[in-house]
Amino acid sequence: MTSAPTNDIEFRSVTKRYGAVTAVSDINLAVPKGAFVALLGPSGCGKTTCLRMIGGFEQPSEGEVLIAGNVANGVPAYRRPVNMVFQQYALFPHFDVTQNVAYGLKQLRPKLPAAEISRRVGEALEMVRLSGFAKRRIHEMSGGQQQRVALARALVNKPSVLLLDEPLAALDKKLRSAMQIELQTLQRDLGITFVLVTHDQEEALSMSDLVCVMSAGSIRQLATPQEVYDRPADLFVADFVGKTNRLDGVLEAGGAVRLRNGSALASSRSDLAPGAVTVALRPEAIRLSRRSDAAAFEGIVTHRIFLGSAAEYSVSIEGLGDLLVTAERHSQSENDLVAPGERVAISFDPGTAHIFPA
Structure with a gap:
């Protein structure tokens, strides 16, 4: 049968x-x-x-x-x-x-x-x-x-x-x-x-x-x-589905990705040969803080889009360009929102970054 x-x-x-x-x-x-x-x-x-x-x-x-x-x-x-x-x-x-x-x-x-x-x-x-x-x-x-x-x-x-x-x-x-x-x-x-x-x-x-x-x-x-x-x-x-930040870099022989501003990012892509790569990073994977952090990039908020339960920020970082960051609101206080012109620190876990051949 x-x-x-x-x-x-x-x-x-x-x-x-x-x-x-x-x-x-x-x-x-x-x-x-x-x-x-x-x-x-x-x-x-x-x-x-x-x-x-x-x-x-x-x-x-x-x-x-x-x-x-x-x-x-x-x-x-x-x-x-x-x-x-x-x-x-x-x-x-x-x-x-x-x-x-x-x-x-x-x-x-x-x-x-x-x-x-x-x-x-x-x-x-x-x-x-x-x-x-x-x-x-x-x-x-x-x-x-x-x-x-x-x-x-x-x-x-x-x-x-x-x-x-x-x-x-x-x-x-x-x-x-x-x-x-x-x-x-x-x-x-x-x-x-x-x-x-x-x-x-x-x-x-x-x-x-x-x-x-x-x-x-x-x-x-x-x-x-x-x-x-x-x-x-x-x-x-990565580009078509959802919103994505793209960072240009070079995958080095040791496995790290060297970004345009000289900072290094750990890579989990053991299958890629050294050379030019693109790092894709979701806006919600980025943490934004008013407090300076030695492990974070520093930048200036250039634009803010209020979404109600969250806000989207465009953050200009020297050597990297503009990054889109989505931050959830934790209260209804106006102070919970970062204003354009403020200096902020951003960071992310290396595991949330996707690395592809350029």
Whole structure:
């Protein structure tokens, strides 16, 4: 007996070309069954092309796309156990909510009984908490409600995989945060595989089990959100995901990194050859103090951005340039904030610095 596949989606050496342009180059990817995976990257990195190849809207130029263990090359979109929620939702404005959600079911052959369609539409609307909106017209609904109608329409066919093409991009920040939680809850309740395309780092890190960081048609890192943030695979990932300070230096034969201002930093990268390197340092990994410390760099605060529970500072350090520092507030006192023009000391643990070839 053949065992059930452990991956809902696989890319095996997949390349996609549009004429002379290569959108995706030799990608290998495995999405475990029941996972919430985010494809993250800048515009033009190939993430939407990958999503469209899973959905059947594009076919690979080379390689194989597998869904539930079966090769899907050449299989049209309507014959795949996959549904997609588009960025603009693509709802029918002249239909009410029930008609929109039922549309896909009515296209099935052989035809489903009307009672079965009604039952499944009711279940889908209950899933997205829109049971009382069955007869509401689309133009009468808010952006968040329309997004949930699009979700219900995609879920009513009971797909194995749900594809989300930047579905929260049109929502305001507060509503987007609420919908992120709703999508996570829905995915956990249903237990089906979600694949989200986004260029929003916060969205990818907060919602997904796995983050696939892409650049120029290839995968730079596939890992948990914490690993991508805390242990980036290369300088691109460190730069793209979150905020990062970059310091130029030289890795010496003894293992220390000599920074531009002459100070030395211990390195844990025994795999790197001596030579020019870039040190990546997260703003929240830097400690800021008004008290001078012999082990710290000294600098002057040039800018401050108040964030409520924290503040971001730009600190100018002679020989190193400007560093971005995020400092949590410990009280509501104005004295807890450092003012531009103040001289400060900053320090960090060497283990929080990531060292990459320049």
